[in-house]
Amino acid sequence: MNPSEVDAYLGRLGAARPARPTLGALRELHLRHLRTVPFENLSIHLGEAVVLDEKRLLDKVVGARRGGFCYELNGAFAALLDALGFEVTPLAARVYGPEGRPGVPYDHMALRVRTVDAGEWLADVGFGAHSHYPLSWRDRGEQADPAGSFRIVEAGPDAAGARGGSGTADAVDLDLLKDGEREYRLETRPRVLADFVTGAWWHSTSPESHFTRSLVCSRVTGDGGRITLSGRRLKVTAADGTREEHEYGEGEDEAVLAVYRERFGIELGRVPVVGKADGRD
Incomplete structure (x- = not known):
């Protein structure tokens, strides 16, 4: 990224350029990203290609003021952090399904980020409802966050970390838990953005992927x-857990487009519909 691209990205987040790549700067950028750039899979249902190329990601997230799913959001965020002096390593993960089994290889992308003052952190702005702040990479205890209690443990039923022991900080695989439930299994082998092309293609095209079977646009509020707008259902959940919901009818396309525009900053020419990427009935 060149300096003007960095400035544009920071402008999108409403953030000032940090003086140094510190933990404080990472925490602020992480939270601002979650509040500003939505987690969304609209491209799949609008007939738009999902391209894992740094320029294309910046064009979408910064230029078009859109969001994306994990590969796009964490891919773009990694480019920004790298340009700001952080040491960033993309990592592959497999998301746990309802039956408790990890998903396909390259199911998810997360980031291992080194700061100059506080070591390494797990950053993830592309998992939807997830931690608001980066998680300490080497802490194997419970880590409190506004979104819940998180823990990084060694993967596998016999791992010391999963039993509450200290474990090692560089296990081959790690499990990320939220409120005691496994979210995803994380590999520690370094990856590059191009490694995730197959995973992005599968999630964009396979009828078995939940992204091809549903519509979502979601962000953290102030x-x-x-x-969250799931199809035509709008859900607003406060920090204390209280929720308001509203379902828009089939004849309320303009109202749905207004939600995308006013609540997520996304300008669309038509309402995306599952299974109608070409815009035809």
């Missing part, structure tokens, strides 16, 4: 809650 009070620490979350706002």
